[in-house]
Amino acid sequence: MKKEAKQLTVKIDQVKKVRNDIFLLSFRSAYIAQTAKPGNFLHLKVNTTILRRPLSIHRVKDDLIYILFKQRGRGTKALAEKKKNDQLDLIGPLGNGFKVKRRENSILVAGGIGVAPLLFLAQKLAKRPMSKVPASPAGGQRSTPDNIILMGAKDKKELVCEEEFKKLGFQVKIASEDGSKGYKGFVTDLLKKRLRTSDFGLRANIYACGPKDMFDQINKILKNYKNINTQLSFEQFMGCGLGVCSACVIPTKTGYKKVCQDGPVFNLKEIY
Numbered sequence: 583m584k585k586e587a588k589q590l591t592v593k594i595d596q597v598k599k600v601r602n603d604i605f606l607l608s609f610r611s612a613y614i615a616q617t618a619k620p621g622n623f624l625h626l627k628v629n630t631t632i633l634r635r636p637l638s639i640h641r642v643k644d645d646l647i648y649i650l651f652k653q654r655g656r657g658t659k660a661l662a663e664k665k666k667n668d669q670l671d672l673i674g675p676l677g678n679g680f681k682v683k684r685r686e687n688s689i690l691v692a693g694g695i696g697v698a699p700l701l702f703l704a705q706k707l708a709k710r711p712m713s714k715v716p717a718s719p720a721g722g723q724r725s726t727p728d729n730i731i732l733m734g735a736k737d738k739k740e741l742v743c744e745e746e747f748k749k750l751g752f753q754v755k756i757a758s759e760d761g762s763k764g765y766k767g768f769v770t771d772l773l774k775k776r777l778r779t780s781d782f783g784l785r786a787n788i789y790a791c792g793p794k795d796m797f798d799q800i801n802k803i804l805k806n807y808k809n810i811n812t813q814l815s816f817e818q819f820m821g822c823g824l825g826v827c828s829a830c831v832i833p834t835k836t837g838y839k840k841v842c843q844d845g846p847v848f849n850l851k852e853i854y
């Protein structure tokens with residue numbers, strides 16, 4: 583178990599339906615608020631399943647912790663049915679999160695519910711100290727780095743949190759596969775375009791969370807931009823969540839690694 587991870591029983595503050603099958607759950611925990619880093623996850627006990635379910639820390643506001651989740655099966659259905667003041671047993675914060683590069687430009691890439699951990703990351707990126715970033719490779723100075731999020735989903739019903747990112751000063755660009763909102767196509771098309779048409783991307787760090795197909799596409803695009811540092815957060819099936827059972831392994835260039843312990847965030851160069 584991660585050094586600072588603890589098993590806690592917390593009281594639910596609220597469970598709110600955000601869209602069709604997307605829910606926002608909050609609870610109070612000063613301990614998680616103080617120790618959690620963007621990209622960390624919580625392993626939640628839901629009474630309908632033997633195994634716990636991993637869910638990312640979506641947002642932290644004072645000692646309120648938010649989780650944004652999509653109802654998929656029995657575990658997330660049970661969570662969606664929780665009520666205010668119900669108790670929730672959790673272990674966390676777990677996993678290795680994002681390395682936050684506060685002084686540099688950021689491009690966040692969210693695929694569907696992969697947006698969940700990126701809001702907490704955006705909170706940290708937005709709270710950066712004033713710094714000097716070159717305005718172009720040739721020179722010039724600007725006082726704060728720029729942040730952008732590229733959000734993609736199958737259709738507009740799956741696109742959430744646009745306003746929250748805007749409030750944190752992020753530019754928001756949207757893609758939907760059916761064209762119901764924003765650009766019609768994949769979010770990775772937006773990334774390709776961004777890197778081709780502006781030198782902003784060449785000096786940015788990329789942080790992505792979404793399905794593996796999206797990571798494969800990002801890797802293809804970045805073959806032409808080898809110097810861009812890219813971190814990927816994987817959503818893998820898990821058993822113990824504590825590094826014991828090996829249920830969550832993924833292949834990397836240096837052998838199989840455990841998403842629960844070595845990840846969920848990996849550098850793109852470790853994987854491809």
Ligand SMILES: Cc1cc2nc3c(=O)[nH]c(=O)nc-3n(C[C@H](O)[C@H](O)[C@H](O)COP(=O)(O)OP(=O)(O)OC[C@H]3O[C@@H](n4cnc5c(N)ncnc54)[C@H](O)[C@@H]3O)c2cc1C
Nearest residue numbers: 635636637638651652654655656657658698817818819846
């Ligand atoms: C580190 C980590 C962080 C995560 N953070 C979030 C989050 O913030 N919000 C969120 O909505 N989800 C997140 N997930 C995915 C989430 O854990 C699963 O959706 C959840 O465990 C499904 O449980 P269930 O009992 O509802 O579904 P199950 O009954 O177990 O499965 C129902 C369906 O969902 C699919 N499914 C199950 N688990 C996953 C998975 N890990 N990835 C993709 N498909 C899956 C199955 O193929 C099946 O079709 C995260 C996963 C990991 C590993």
Ligand code: FES
Nearest residue numbers: 821823827828842
């Ligand atoms: S889930 Fe058991 S080792 Fe990762």
